[in-house]
Amino acid sequence: MTNQTLAQASDIAVWASMVLLTVAMLAFAGHLAVTGTRARSRSTDAQATADSAVGSAEQSGSVAVLTPPEVEPAPSRRWGVIGLQVTWLATFALIAGIALRGLSVSRAPLGNMYEFAVAAAMFTLVVYSAWALRKDRLWLGLFVTLPVLLILGAAKLSWYTEASQLMPSLNSIWLVIHVSVATLSVALCVIGCALALLYLAKDRAEHKGEVPGWLAALPSSPSLERITYGIHIVAFPLWTFTLIAGAIWAEQAWGRYWGWDPKEVWTFVIWVVYAAYLHARATSGWHPRKATWLAVAGAGCILINYTIVNTFFVGWHSYSGI
Amino acid sequence: MTQTKRGPAHEPITQPRLGLVGWLRWMWRQLTSMRTALMLLMLLAVAAVPGSIWPQRSVDPPRVNEFIRNNPTLGEWLDRFGFFDVYSSPWFAAIYLLLMVSLIGCIIPRAGVHWRAMRALPPRAPRNLTRLEAHATTELSADPEVVLAATRAVLSRRRLRIRRPEEGREREVASEGGYLKETGNLVFHISLLAVIVSVAVGHLWGWRAEVILPEGETFTSQAGRYDTLQTGPWVDEGSIDPFSLRIDRLDVEFETDAGGAQFGAPRLFEATATTTAEPGAPEQERVFGVNNPLHFGGTSVYLLGNGYATVTSVTDGEGTSLGTFTTPFLPQDDNYASTGAIKIPAADPQLGFYGVFLPTLRFADAGPVSDFPGLVDPALLLGVYEGTLFPGGRPQSVYTLDTAQMEQLVTEEDELSRLLLRPGDTMELPGDRGTIVFEDVIRWGGLVVRHDPGRIPVLISSIVLLGGLITMLTVKRRRVFVRVTRPGEGGGGPGERHTGLTIAGLAKGSDPNLQDYLDRIVEDIETAVATKDTA
Ligand code: HEM
Numbered sequence: 001m002t003n004q005t006l007a008q009a010s011d012i013a014v015w016a017s018m019v020l021l022t023v024a025m026l027a028f029a030g031h032l033a034v035t036g037t038r039a040r041s042r043s044t045d046a047q048a049t050a051d052s053a054v055g056s057a058e059q060s061g062s063v064a065v066l067t068p069p070e071v072e073p074a075p076s077r078r079w080g081v082i083g084l085q086v087t088w089l090a091t092f093a094l095i096a097g098i099a100l101r102g103l104s105v106s107r108a109p110l111g112n113m114y115e116f117a118v119a120a121a122m123f124t125l126v127v128y129s130a131w132a133l134r135k136d137r138l139w140l141g142l143f144v145t146l147p148v149l150l151i152l153g154a155a156k157l158s159w160y161t162e163a164s165q166l167m168p169s170l171n172s173i174w175l176v177i178h179v180s181v182a183t184l185s186v187a188l189c190v191i192g193c194a195l196a197l198l199y200l201a202k203d204r205a206e207h208k209g210e211v212p213g214w215l216a217a218l219p220s221s222p223s224l225e226r227i228t229y230g231i232h233i234v235a236f237p238l239w240t241f242t243l244i245a246g247a248i249w250a251e252q253a254w255g256r257y258w259g260w261d262p263k264e265v266w267t268f269v270i271w272v273v274y275a276a277y278l279h280a281r282a283t284s285g286w287h288p289r290k291a292t293w294l295a296v297a298g299a300g301c302i303l304i305n306y307t308i309v310n311t312f313f314v315g316w317h318s319y320s321g322i
Numbered sequence: 323m324t325q326t327k328r329g330p331a332h333e334p335i336t337q338p339r340l341g342l343v344g345w346l347r348w349m350w351r352q353l354t355s356m357r358t359a360l361m362l363l364m365l366l367a368v369a370a371v372p373g374s375i376w377p378q379r380s381v382d383p384p385r386v387n388e389f390i391r392n393n394p395t396l397g398e399w400l401d402r403f404g405f406f407d408v409y410s411s412p413w414f415a416a417i418y419l420l421l422m423v424s425l426i427g428c429i430i431p432r433a434g435v436h437w438r439a440m441r442a443l444p445p446r447a448p449r450n451l452t453r454l455e456a457h458a459t460t461e462l463s464a465d466p467e468v469v470l471a472a473t474r475a476v477l478s479r480r481r482l483r484i485r486r487p488e489e490g491r492e493r494e495v496a497s498e499g500g501y502l503k504e505t506g507n508l509v510f511h512i513s514l515l516a517v518i519v520s521v522a523v524g525h526l527w528g529w530r531a532e533v534i535l536p537e538g539e540t541f542t543s544q545a546g547r548y549d550t551l552q553t554g555p556w557v558d559e560g561s562i563d564p565f566s567l568r569i570d571r572l573d574v575e576f577e578t579d580a581g582g583a584q585f586g587a588p589r590l591f592e593a594t595a596t597t598t599a600e601p602g603a604p605e606q607e608r609v610f611g612v613n614n615p616l617h618f619g620g621t622s623v624y625l626l627g628n629g630y631a632t633v634t635s636v637t638d639g640e641g642t643s644l645g646t647f648t649t650p651f652l653p654q655d656d657n658y659a660s661t662g663a664i665k666i667p668a669a670d671p672q673l674g675f676y677g678v679f680l681p682t683l684r685f686a687d688a689g690p691v692s693d694f695p696g697l698v699d700p701a702l703l704l705g706v707y708e709g710t711l712f713p714g715g716r717p718q719s720v721y722t723l724d725t726a727q728m729e730q731l732v733t734e735e736d737e738l739s740r741l742l743l744r745p746g747d748t749m750e751l752p753g754d755r756g757t758i759v760f761e762d763v764i765r766w767g768g769l770v771v772r773h774d775p776g777r778i779p780v781l782i783s784s785i786v787l788l789g790g791l792i793t794m795l796t797v798k799r800r801r802v803f804v805r806v807t808r809p810g811e812g813g814g815g816p817g818e819r820h821t822g823l824t825i826a827g828l829a830k831g832s833d834p835n836l837q838d839y840l841d842r843i844v845e846d847i848e849t850a851v852a853t854k855d856t857a
Contacts, residue, residue: 002579161584162584164577164579164584164587165589171612171613172613223834226832226834227834229832230832233795236795237788237791237795240787244785244788247780247784251777252613252614252615253612253613253624254624254770255615255770255771256530257774257777257780259380259381260373260378260380260408260409262373265370265371265374266374268370269367272364272370273364273367275363276360276363279359282356282831283356283360284356285357286357286360294364301367
């Protein structure tokens with residue numbers, strides 16, 4: 001049975017996380033403003049200087065030590081660090097929200113659209129927070145907290161579902177396996193899409209020869225492109241696993257592993273689009289810029305799958321709960 | 323490297339003539355190019371989408387008919403181009419068949435190249451190592467021979483294959499590793515083919531059948547006993563496993579706690595059954611349900627639907643029993659308002675009842691409705707018909723009444739006769755035609771029975787596919803070159819650290835960690851040299 005006190009506590013934790021994320025987002029925006037203007041003013045002579053400095057830092061400098069182009073002190077990272085610390089708090093709040101929701105209904109909280117969306121938001125924050133522990137990812141903070149806030153906002157406003165028990169077809173260990181990996185790989189694709197768009201924006205600005213401050217604070221476009229690829233090669237096997245696990249589950253629940261149900265069609269379409277991205281990147285004669293658009297298209301398909309397919313297309317997967 | 327030669331501008335461009343073989347070869351090369359594979363992949367993604375927008379015959383044929391009825395013109399055109407059968411349409415097949423051919427044409431030569439590459443030696447070190455994108459230099463306090471030995475040891479510990487030393491190149495080491503990347507790539511693409519072949523096997527030799535089984539009745543699996551049976555082209559109907567199954571009890575529960583859309587949602591759905599694997603085999607009691615199918619050899623039984631069946635008995639005007647009937651009613655909405663037909667062929671003239679069963683009756687403005695899917699206030703509302711039940715002996719659905727040659731009975735007040743019965747009620751039929759007794763409500767289970775010989779091969783190929791994928795994306799194919807310079811040669815003074823070492827790396831594809839990797843190798847070499855010194 002549903003414990004309403006815990007369910008309410010879960011709602012409060014999710015709201016708290018959203019408030020914290022808003023603070024973090026503003027701090028990260030401040031960080032970009034500060035480091036961006038510095039990066040620009042430092043490279044009055046040539047854009048290349050800023051690029052190579054940040055760029056080779058990204059490539060984790062060779063043994064030959066980097067000599068900074070000028071002796072000017074590095075721009076303050078205070079805002080970024082504050083943003084990151086608040087993001088960690090928001091991450092914990094969201095994890096708590098999910099745990100409370102799970103406790104309130106004594107099951108894995110992955111049973112309807114609201115719960116999927118919150119889980120995807122949580123994984124996005126966890127991936128980003130863990131990543132930022134190991135590498136300097138302060139410049140990315142704004143572009144992670146913003147989409148996460150949008151996801152949580154949509155979850156709260158449009159997809160909110162009261163805590164309750166599962167329908168029998170969802171009551172399976174495969175729910176936990178399939179959906180948690182799916183939401184994790186969606187989280188990676190959200191970050192991947194943010195990176196892809198940043199790369200495309202920076203690449204275009206560099207071609208025009210006019211890099212605005214906030215873009216100057218980012219790594220060079222080739223290294224942005226490499227990071228984009230790097231996150232997708234983690235996301236793609238996870239999505240492949242999602243597809244396989246979903247088929248195993250469908251086989252158990254419905255007696256066929258594949259039935260071209262709208263949700264299955266879109267899972268497949270997303271998989272093929274990301275496969276095309278990885279292919280395009282390996283195809284000589286395809287500029288990474290063109291290939292990266294395919295990664296953006298893949299994220300677009302995830303969005304369609306999540307919003308339109310879940311709510312408007314008739315199929316077996318009617319779990320939206322709304 | 324290939325070099326493109328350009329003739330002088332005035333020379334006319336001569337196209338080499340391609341014979342038939344030339345053309346075929348050109349087409350084959352185009353089809354198996356990475357570019358075409360990419361186009362076909364993108365085309366496949368686009369082509370799969372219409373199947374999620376319009377209803378599909380393979381999934382839900384009634385919805386297709388409904389769509390065509392509501393949109394006659396659009397429906398006809400869509401149908402003409404196969405948009406209601408996307409996944410068996412010629413254009414969809416064309417895309418994935420071309421992709422398969424492209425894949426085969428890609429795998430075979432690559433497998434050959436990889437086979438040779440695995441047995442070949444790594445190439446020699448380039449002249450100027452510091453020209454390579456990733457490189458590092460350091461100086462060590464040990465003799466060149468010691469450094470070289472340490473380098474070899476470190477590289478082979480990292481599973482890199484080392485080129486044999488050559489005359490005049492004694493002080494350099496060339497090595498290569500990560501051949502597993504290409505192996506993973508080939509395994510991945512081959513398993514992709516294996517998945518497609520396994521799916522085809524399941525399609526050709528598989529079958530799927532449905533039957534509605536009320537509690538207490540025994541079902542024996544035979545081609546003729548199923549309500550529907552779809553077989554693959556190469557299925558022998560005699561080979562269907564002859565198991566039998568009786569549902570002793572169906573447990574169904576619905577949400578009563580949560581409000582909103584969740585109220586009344588199904589929560590538990592489980593059957594307790596007595597089964598025999600084949601005639602004469604011992605009986606077994608087994609529980610099955612959603613996400614928990616029963617297996618009989620290669621055949622699986624899934625509990626996918628449920629509903630209510632009424633038990634009614636009818637007597638004629640003289641009070642003679644015309645039989646007791648267990649009649650499944652088909653749910654029409656989430657609250658299990660269900661329609662069904664009770665047919666009494668033994669009556670003279672024949673009688674038929676058609677109407678709705680409502681598990682929780684409520685009289686709304688528009689008429690009686692069901693408020694909840696559980697049995698709170700069950701009621702049966704029937705119209706009574708008289709005439710010929712099976713005109714012309716045509717097959718008909720058990721859930722509806724063919725009223726072409728039947729007439730609805732009227733009461734003495736000249737109104738259409740409608741019966742409202744609750745369990746236990748007995749009602750007189752108009753005109754002394756007898757009585758109907760609503761004895762009981764039981765449940766029925768909707769079973770799907772499936773035999774798919776491609777199931778396990780698909781599973782195994784998918785797991786291998788995932789393994790190949792992870793391997794190809796994580797392993798890096800790298801070449802590492804090291805050159806050691808003698809004291810003095812590299813400009814090193816007579817200091818402590820006098821032997822120069824230059825290391826450089828080349829990676830296939832994107833490899834942001836290559837520099838890190840080289841730096842770690844250098845550290846390893848330094849440690850190895852240092853420990854050798856102290857030893
Ligand atoms: C049927 C659908 C196909 C899928 C889903 C698929 C998927 C993939 C994936 C995910 C990669 C990894 C790319 C990377 O390393 O980042 C890959 C690599 C590759 N694929 Fe495919 N592929 C398909 C068909 C084909 C076909 C038809 C060909 C041949 C024309 C082909 C040739 C290659 C090659 C050569 C690579 C290696 C690229 C490299 O190592 O840089 N693939 N494929």
